[in-house]
Amino acid sequence: KAGVTQTPRYLIKTRGQQVTLSCSPISGHRSVSWYQQTPGQGLQFLFEYFSETQRNKGNFPGRFSGRQFSNSRSEMNVSTLELGDSALYLCASSGAGTGGTDTQYFGPGTRLTVL
Amino acid sequence: QKEVEQNSGPLSVPEGAIASLNCTYSDRGSQSFFWYRQYSGKSPELIMSIYSNGDKEDGRFTAQLNKASQYVSLLIRDSQPSDSATYLCAVNGPGGYNKLIFGAGTRLAVHP
Numbered sequence: 001k002a003g004v005t006q007t008p009r010y011l012i013k014t015r016g017q018q019v020t021l022s023c024s025p026i027s028g029h030r031s032v033s034w035y036q037q038t039p040g041q042g043l044q045f046l047f048e049y050f051s052e053t054q055r056n057k058g059n060f061p062g063r064f065s066g067r068q069f070s071n072s073r074s075e076m077n078v079s080t081l082e083l084g085d086s087a088l089y090l091c092a093s094s095g096a097g098t099g100g101t102d103t104q105y106f107g108p109g110t111r112l113t114v115l
Numbered sequence: 116q117k118e119v120e121q122n123s124g125p126l127s128v129p130e131g132a133i134a135s136l137n138c139t140y141s142d143r144g145s146q147s148f149f150w151y152r153q154y155s156g157k158s159p160e161l162i163m164s165i166y167s168n169g170d171k172e173d174g175r176f177t178a179q180l181n182k183a184s185q186y187v188s189l190l191i192r193d194s195q196p197s198d199s200a201t202y203l204c205a206v207n208g209p210g211g212y213n214k215l216i217f218g219a220g221t222r223l224a225v226h227p
Contacts, residue, residue, distance in 0.1 A: 106158040
Protein backbone atom coordinates (compact mmCIF):
# COMPACT_ATOMS: atom_id res chain seq x y z
CA LYS A 1 0.00 0.00 0.00
CA ALA A 2 1.34 3.43 -0.85
CA GLY A 3 1.99 5.71 2.09
CA VAL A 4 0.91 9.27 2.73
CA THR A 5 2.04 11.68 0.06
CA GLN A 6 2.49 15.41 0.39
CA THR A 7 3.14 18.01 -2.25
CA PRO A 8 5.13 20.05 -2.70
CA ARG A 9 8.04 18.85 -0.60
CA TYR A 10 9.70 22.25 -0.45
CA LEU A 11 8.31 25.73 -0.83
CA ILE A 12 9.76 29.22 -0.53
CA LYS A 13 7.40 32.16 -0.17
CA THR A 14 7.62 35.77 0.91
CA ARG A 15 5.77 37.50 3.71
CA GLY A 16 2.20 38.38 2.88
CA GLN A 17 1.76 35.66 0.28
CA GLN A 18 -0.50 32.68 0.68
CA VAL A 19 0.28 29.00 0.22
CA THR A 20 -1.64 25.77 -0.35
CA LEU A 21 -0.28 22.40 0.67
CA SER A 22 -1.70 19.08 -0.41
CA CYS A 23 -1.94 15.69 1.25
CA SER A 24 -3.11 12.33 -0.08
CA PRO A 25 -3.79 9.81 2.68
CA ILE A 26 -3.16 6.09 2.62
CA SER A 27 -5.72 4.36 0.42
CA GLY A 28 -8.84 3.62 2.45
CA HIS A 29 -8.02 6.11 5.19
CA ARG A 30 -10.63 8.78 5.71
CA SER A 31 -9.06 10.90 8.43
CA VAL A 32 -6.37 13.48 7.72
CA SER A 33 -4.67 15.51 10.43
CA TRP A 34 -2.26 18.38 9.92
CA TYR A 35 0.62 19.35 12.20
CA GLN A 36 3.21 22.09 12.25
CA GLN A 37 6.72 21.31 13.43
CA THR A 38 9.20 24.02 14.41
CA PRO A 39 12.41 23.82 16.46
CA GLY A 40 10.93 26.11 19.12
CA GLN A 41 7.41 24.75 19.49
CA GLY A 42 7.82 21.17 18.39
CA LEU A 43 4.95 19.30 16.77
CA GLN A 44 1.64 21.09 17.12
CA PHE A 45 -1.80 19.97 15.95
CA LEU A 46 -3.48 22.23 13.41
CA PHE A 47 -6.73 20.44 12.51
CA GLU A 48 -8.29 17.13 11.54
CA TYR A 49 -10.72 16.26 8.77
CA PHE A 50 -12.90 13.21 8.39
CA SER A 51 -15.40 12.73 5.59
CA GLU A 52 -14.93 16.31 4.44
CA THR A 53 -15.74 17.71 7.91
CA GLN A 54 -13.36 19.39 10.31
CA ARG A 55 -13.69 17.51 13.57
CA ASN A 56 -11.04 19.11 15.71
CA LYS A 57 -8.92 22.24 15.61
CA GLY A 58 -5.77 23.37 17.36
CA ASN A 59 -4.84 26.81 18.64
CA PHE A 60 -3.76 28.48 15.45
CA PRO A 61 -5.00 31.77 13.97
CA GLY A 62 -7.68 31.85 11.32
CA ARG A 63 -5.00 32.35 8.65
CA PHE A 64 -4.59 28.60 8.80
CA SER A 65 -7.42 26.73 7.13
CA GLY A 66 -8.02 23.43 5.50
CA ARG A 67 -10.45 21.29 3.63
CA GLN A 68 -10.98 17.72 2.59
CA PHE A 69 -12.35 16.37 -0.65
CA SER A 70 -14.62 13.43 -1.27
CA ASN A 71 -11.64 11.23 -2.16
CA SER A 72 -10.14 12.04 1.30
CA ARG A 73 -7.35 14.16 -0.14
CA SER A 74 -6.82 17.26 1.96
CA GLU A 75 -5.38 20.69 1.49
CA MET A 76 -4.30 23.28 3.98
CA ASN A 77 -3.96 26.95 3.23
CA VAL A 78 -2.02 29.64 5.03
CA SER A 79 -2.85 33.19 4.09
CA THR A 80 -0.84 36.35 4.73
CA LEU A 81 2.31 34.44 5.50
CA GLU A 82 4.52 35.54 8.39
CA LEU A 83 8.17 34.72 9.04
CA GLY A 84 7.09 32.56 11.95
CA ASP A 85 5.12 30.30 9.63
CA SER A 86 8.38 28.79 8.41
CA ALA A 87 8.10 25.18 9.47
CA LEU A 88 7.73 21.59 8.44
CA TYR A 89 4.07 20.89 7.78
CA LEU A 90 3.12 17.29 8.32
CA CYS A 91 0.03 15.46 7.28
CA ALA A 92 -1.03 12.23 8.98
CA SER A 93 -3.68 9.78 7.90
CA SER A 94 -5.63 7.26 9.90
CA GLY A 95 -8.40 4.86 9.26
CA ALA A 96 -11.59 4.16 11.07
CA GLY A 97 -12.46 7.46 12.64
CA THR A 98 -14.62 5.78 15.24
CA GLY A 99 -14.35 8.63 17.72
CA GLY A 100 -11.32 7.35 19.53
CA THR A 101 -7.77 8.12 18.54
CA ASP A 102 -6.53 5.92 15.73
CA THR A 103 -2.94 5.25 14.83
CA GLN A 104 -1.69 8.01 12.59
CA TYR A 105 0.84 7.61 9.81
CA PHE A 106 2.80 10.62 8.73
CA GLY A 107 3.71 11.80 5.27
CA PRO A 108 7.17 13.15 4.41
CA GLY A 109 6.12 16.73 5.09
CA THR A 110 6.31 20.03 3.24
CA ARG A 111 9.16 22.31 4.25
CA LEU A 112 7.90 25.90 4.02
CA THR A 113 10.33 28.79 4.19
CA VAL A 114 8.97 32.31 4.46
CA LEU A 115 11.38 35.11 3.51
CA GLN B 116 2.92 22.71 33.03
CA LYS B 117 3.31 21.24 29.57
CA GLU B 118 0.70 18.68 28.57
CA VAL B 119 3.26 16.07 27.56
CA GLU B 120 6.75 16.19 29.02
CA GLN B 121 9.89 14.40 27.97
CA ASN B 122 13.51 14.81 28.91
CA SER B 123 15.12 16.42 25.87
CA GLY B 124 18.39 14.54 26.31
CA PRO B 125 20.60 13.69 24.67
CA LEU B 126 20.43 10.25 26.18
CA SER B 127 23.65 8.50 25.35
CA VAL B 128 23.88 4.70 25.59
CA PRO B 129 26.46 2.20 24.37
CA GLU B 130 25.60 -0.23 21.62
CA GLY B 131 23.85 -3.30 23.00
CA ALA B 132 22.54 -1.56 26.11
CA ILE B 133 18.94 -0.85 27.08
CA ALA B 134 17.71 2.67 26.38
CA SER B 135 14.90 3.91 28.61
CA LEU B 136 12.79 6.84 27.45
CA ASN B 137 10.20 8.44 29.69
CA CYS B 138 7.14 10.60 29.21
CA THR B 139 4.58 12.11 31.58
CA TYR B 140 1.25 13.65 30.65
CA SER B 141 -1.12 15.97 32.44
CA ASP B 142 -4.60 14.98 31.20
CA ARG B 143 -5.96 12.14 33.35
CA GLY B 144 -8.59 11.46 30.71
CA SER B 145 -6.04 10.49 28.05
CA GLN B 146 -6.63 7.03 26.65
CA SER B 147 -4.28 6.61 23.70
CA PHE B 148 -0.50 6.78 23.76
CA PHE B 149 2.00 6.57 20.95
CA TRP B 150 5.74 6.49 20.46
CA TYR B 151 7.20 7.84 17.24
CA ARG B 152 10.80 7.92 16.05
CA GLN B 153 12.06 10.82 13.99
CA TYR B 154 15.39 10.86 12.21
CA SER B 155 16.91 14.23 11.46
CA GLY B 156 15.24 15.78 8.43
CA LYS B 157 12.60 13.07 8.22
CA SER B 158 9.00 12.74 9.33
CA PRO B 159 7.91 10.80 12.43
CA GLU B 160 7.42 7.07 12.04
CA LEU B 161 5.28 5.04 14.39
CA ILE B 162 7.04 2.64 16.74
CA MET B 163 4.19 1.57 18.95
CA SER B 164 0.80 2.42 20.36
CA ILE B 165 -0.44 1.48 23.83
CA TYR B 166 -3.88 1.89 25.34
CA SER B 167 -3.95 -0.28 28.49
CA ASN B 168 -1.92 -0.26 31.67
CA GLY B 169 1.04 -2.58 31.63
CA ASP B 170 3.65 -3.58 29.11
CA LYS B 171 3.42 -4.07 25.36
CA GLU B 172 6.30 -5.66 23.51
CA ASP B 173 7.19 -5.51 19.82
CA GLY B 174 10.57 -6.89 18.89
CA ARG B 175 13.26 -4.92 20.69
CA PHE B 176 10.76 -2.31 21.86
CA THR B 177 8.62 -2.39 24.99
CA ALA B 178 6.12 0.31 25.86
CA GLN B 179 4.96 0.64 29.45
CA LEU B 180 1.88 2.56 30.57
CA ASN B 181 0.84 3.56 34.08
CA LYS B 182 -2.29 5.69 33.95
CA ALA B 183 -2.43 6.19 37.72
CA SER B 184 1.00 7.82 37.61
CA GLN B 185 0.31 9.41 34.20
CA TYR B 186 3.49 7.93 32.90
CA VAL B 187 4.44 6.12 29.72
CA SER B 188 7.87 4.80 28.81
CA LEU B 189 9.67 3.11 25.96
CA LEU B 190 12.47 0.60 26.43
CA ILE B 191 14.77 -0.26 23.56
CA ARG B 192 16.73 -3.45 24.12
CA ASP B 193 20.03 -4.22 22.38
CA SER B 194 20.31 -0.62 21.20
CA GLN B 195 21.93 -0.12 17.82
CA PRO B 196 23.58 2.97 16.29
CA SER B 197 20.67 3.01 13.82
CA ASP B 198 18.35 3.69 16.78
CA SER B 199 19.95 7.12 17.18
CA ALA B 200 17.07 9.51 16.60
CA THR B 201 14.59 11.70 18.41
CA TYR B 202 11.79 9.77 20.12
CA LEU B 203 8.45 11.52 20.40
CA CYS B 204 5.78 10.64 22.90
CA ALA B 205 2.23 11.51 21.82
CA VAL B 206 -1.03 11.44 23.75
CA ASN B 207 -4.56 11.94 22.49
CA GLY B 208 -5.65 15.51 23.02
CA PRO B 209 -8.90 17.06 24.23
CA GLY B 210 -11.78 17.10 21.81
CA GLY B 211 -11.41 13.49 20.86
CA TYR B 212 -10.72 12.03 17.46
CA ASN B 213 -7.26 12.14 15.95
CA LYS B 214 -5.69 15.03 17.78
CA LEU B 215 -2.30 14.19 19.20
CA ILE B 216 -0.36 16.23 21.71
CA PHE B 217 3.37 15.64 21.34
CA GLY B 218 6.17 15.97 23.79
CA ALA B 219 9.29 17.85 22.73
CA GLY B 220 11.09 14.57 22.12
CA THR B 221 14.13 12.85 23.60
CA ARG B 222 17.25 12.67 21.49
CA LEU B 223 18.88 9.25 21.75
CA ALA B 224 22.49 8.66 20.75
CA VAL B 225 23.74 5.07 20.60
CA HIS B 226 27.52 4.91 20.37
CA PRO B 227 29.50 1.90 19.15
